[in-house]
Amino acid sequence: MTKTALITGAASGLGYELSLLLAKDGYNLILVDIDAKNLIKVQSELNRIYKCQVDIIVKDLSKPHVASEIVKEIDAVSIDVLINNAGFGLFGTFSGTDWQRESDMLHLHILTTTHLTKLLLDGMLKRGSGKILNMSSLAAFQPGPLMSIYYASKAYMLSFSEAIANELIGTGVTVTALCPGPTKTDFQSVVSENTVDNKIRFNMACPSKVAQYGYDAMQKGKTVAIPGKLNKFLSVLPRFLTRNKATSIVRKIQDKNREA
Ligand SMILES: NC(=O)c1ccc[n+]([C@@H]2O[C@H](COP(=O)([O-])OP(=O)(O)OC[C@H]3O[C@@H](n4cnc5c(N)ncnc54)[C@H](OP(=O)(O)O)[C@@H]3O)[C@@H](O)[C@H]2O)c1
Structure with missing residues (x-):
């Protein structure tokens, strides 16, 4: 039976790349994004190239109760990959x-x-199989002055994913936190909308490679996936520093990268 994957933020960047990989592997797709125009473009591109069924849901995922609305909208469709x-x-x-x-x-x-994880996990547990990929970041491993809420929210996603991955051992359901470093997508321009120029050039990864790395890790049921040797090193570096030191290094990097 054909499996179904639900991907949020699928209209561009890493979500788009992950959708391509799933379509290539024969999954039916439910793509969710706030950007209706690009979502429709992605849907017609995937329909043209692959044989899978591609449905789209245009939603602002920052609104309350939106996860329940999505689950209601997909009705009885079983989600194998979230x-x-x-x-x-x-x-x-x-x-x-x-x-x-x-x-x-x-x-x-x-x-x-x-x-969304709680609502869709129920069906996965009943079927004894399922895969969840949560997009965290290299930002999850230390505090991030000048992007404080972003770093803290990604730390939540990493910690939450690792904790439930442990709870789910032996159930057939796996949870993977993907923690990319800077990646060449529209994300960087959104971050920098209130600065004169985004100067991040160093260690910038290609989105298709990051997506492939995360996709493979998810399929293998790996809990934490950090693409790139330098990023792996940077993720463990804070363990050898005081938290104050790690925080002030991030501050210096942020100042340098984005000075107006
Ligand atoms: N690129 C990086 O350097 C990097 C590094 C580490 C982690 N990440 C993470 O990777 C994920 C994907 O980002 P990306 O780099 O692929 O950026 P992207 O190209 O900007 O893609 C993000 C997608 O999510 C959509 N989106 C944003 N807010 C939404 C909302 N409220 N409801 C529904 N959809 C919404 C965006 O739509 P609009 O464009 O219309 O807003 C866009 O289509 C993010 O969670 C990001 O934190 C990115």
């Missing part, structure tokens, strides 16, 4: 950033991800 990928960044000091954007980010990264 990819909680949609997300965005915001740069600036906490005292100066816009609360509405931050509140949206917290809803999107934390509440919607957690609720």
Whole structure:
């Protein structure tokens, strides 16, 4: 029987790349995004190239109760793979950033991800199989001055994923947290909308390679996936530093990368 995957943030970047990989492997897809125009483009591209069924749901995932609305909309379709990928960044000091954007980010990264996971996990457990991929970040491993809420929300996604992955051992359901470093997608321009120029050039990964790495890790049921040798090293580095030191290094990097 053909399996079905639900991917959030599928209209561009890593979500789009992950959708391509799933379509290539014969999954039927339910693609969710706020960006209707690009979502329709992705749907028609995948329908043209692959034989799978591609349905789309246009939703703002930062709104309350949106996870329940999606589950209602997909009705009785069994979801075999859930990819909680949609997300965005915001740069600036906490005292100066816009609360509405931050509140949206917290809803999107934390509440919607957690609720959608809870709602779809039930069916996976009953069937004794399922795969969940949560998009965390290299940002999850230390505090991030000038992107405080983003870093903290990604730390939540990593910690939550690792904890439930442990609870689910032996059930046939696996949870993977993908933790990419800087990746060449629209994400970087969204983060930098309030700075003059985004100067991140170093260690910038290709989205198709990051998606392939995460996809393979998810299929293998790996709990934490960090693409790239340098990123793996950076993820363990804070363990050898005081938390103050690690935080001040991130601050210096943020200042340097994004100085106006
Ligand atoms: N790129 C990086 O450097 C990087 C590194 C580590 C982790 N990540 C994570 O990777 C994930 C995917 O990001 P990306 O790099 O692929 O960026 P992207 O190209 O901007 O893709 C994100 C997609 O999510 C959508 N989205 C944003 N807010 C939404 C909402 N409230 N409801 C529904 N959809 C929403 C975006 O739509 P709009 O474009 O219309 O907003 C966009 O289509 C994010 O969780 C991000 O935190 C990215």
